[in-house]
Amino acid sequence: MSDKLENPYGDQFLHDALEYVAKKTSKAKCPFCGNPNWTYENGGGLLMPVPKMAYIPMRYQPQTGQAASIPVFTLTCTECGFVRHHNLPMIMTKLDGNDG
Numbered sequence: 001m002s003d004k005l006e007n008p009y010g011d012q013f014l015h016d017a018l019e020y021v022a023k024k025t026s027k028a029k030c031p032f033c034g035n036p037n038w039t040y041e042n043g044g045g046l047l048m049p050v051p052k053m054a055y056i057p058m059r060y061q062p063q064t065g066q067a068a069s070i071p072v073f074t075l076t077c078t079e080c081g082f083v084r085h086h087n088l089p090m091i092m093t094k095l096d097g098n099d100g
């Protein structure tokens, strides 16, 4: 597995995407237990948190190898473990030309 497949986005974008979602969903509570606190796997440091990426496969393609997939980062409820995904290409369209 290449590094490019692991992370086609730069750390700065992933950091900005995390901040964007945190700002947009700061009041979001877990739909299952009502907990307002979420966590993520940090691939960066404390100064610049960088959420680790995951891919949601859209279909299984054994003939061609790699399945079409959506790059996301995940947030996990700190109480019940419910996992939510945020679509990185979608966030990229929101961050383009938007400084905050």
Ligand SMILES: [Zn+2]
Pocket: 030, 031, 032, 033, 034, 035, 077, 078, 079, 080, 081, 082
């Ligand atoms: Zn929960």
